[in-house]
Amino acid sequence: MKLAILGTGFIVKEGALPALREVPEIEVTAIFAREKSKGVADKLAVQYDIPKVYTDYDELLASQDVEFVYIGLTNSVHYEYAKKALLAGKHVIMEKPFASTAAEVRELVELALAKHLYIFEAVTLLHLPNFHAIKEKLAELGKITAVMANYSQYSSRYDRYLKGEVLPAFDPELSGGALYDINIYNLNFIIGLFGAPNDVSYTPNIGFNGIDTSGTLLLKYKDFTATALGAKDSESPCFITIQGEKGWLKVLGAPNALAAFEVSIHGSRAVTRYELNRYAHRMVHEFKEFAALYAAQDYAAMEAGLKVSQTVLETAEQARKDAGIVFGCDRQ
Structure with missing residues (x-):
């Protein structure tokens, strides 16, 4: 698989490129940056032995040395860059969130299916051995009665936000906010296990520019309610608990990594701990899985993943609009 990296931000520098060093099945053949960030791209190209640096996206898409693009750009441009790649006949790995609206997701999925192209969403937790387990x-837990998820991580950008400096992570014009950035992991975990909720509501803490700096989701299912807290303005120990009539399961640590989980079944005092992830860098698993599915031409598995992506974004958009959070794309 020949992959071009789009972007030079944190998720590329600290996430994708270090992880891809451990994935020999994927060859990074190019990196794209806007002209103002070319210097950063040049340095990354040297550091990671990337043959080509592009500032012209059309030129990159015309290259025969690019089969896939990895979109690690600002949330608000995911749709635009993915659509252009698909129209050019390139496959896509989309960093989360898939897009800003459910309509954008539907259009991208329909386009990919019509052209029989692969489009994956890089939500790390869904591809981890611990999640599959x-x-x-x-x-074993029996009838599920309650789910609680808490992913709270004080943002490195929040202090600047408090001083009035709005970076993309807190910019509603760029589809930022806690729901789409951090609570999206909780949503993927819950929907990945239980499917679409019957109803959703969102109670956020709103900042001075109308963005959610934290908030709590309520997802109502037939027999239980799932609560999902995501915070960028405060922190606490992260966890997920699933309670059933026959026992409980607890994820230890941040939902995006699922580093370990414990299970206890009623009638036994034993608590069994599982740590099944094979790689220290959480993004290695997803890239290896994408490469394996592409090599096997397992299109059905890719389509199954897209159904989760669509349900998550539909739910997130419903929650966002329920809370009155307006993105720039809503006015277009």
């Missing part, structure tokens, strides 16, 4: 363990 949690799915298998659910049956």
Whole structure:
């Protein structure tokens, strides 16, 4: 798989490129940056032995040395860059969130399916061995009665936000905010296990520019309610608990990493701990899985993943609009 990296921000520098060093199945053949960030791209190209640096996206898409693009850009431009790649016949790996609206997701999915192209969403937790094991363990818990998720991480950009400096992570014009940035992991975990909720509501803490700096989701299912807290303005120990009539399961630590989980079944005092992830860098698993599905031409598995992506974005958009949070794309 020949992959071009789009972007030079944190998720590229600290996430994708270090992880891809451990994925020999994927060859990074190019990196794209806007003209103002070319210096950063040049340095990354030297550091990671990337043959080509582009500032012209059309030129990159015309290259025969690019099969896939990884979109690690600001949330608000995911749709634009993905659509252009698909129209050019390139496959896509989309950093989360998939897009800003459910309509954008539907259009991209329909376009990919019509052209029989691959489009993956890089939500780390869905591709971790621990997540696959949690799915298998659910049956042991019996009828599910409650789910609680807390992903609270004080943003490195929040102090600047408090001083009035709005960076993309807190900019509603760029589809930022806690729901789409951090609570999206909780949503993917819950929907990845239980499917679409029957109803959703969102109670956020709103900052001076109308963006959610933290907030709590309520997802109502037939037999239980799931609560999902995501915070960028405060922090606490992160966890997820799933309670059932026959036992409980607890994820230890941040939902995006799922580093470990514990299971206890009623009638036994034993608590069994599982740490099944194989790589220290959480993004290695997803890239290896994408490469394996592409090599096997397992299009059905890719389509199954897209159904989760669509449901998550539909739910997130409903929650966002329920709370009155307006993105720049809503006015277009």
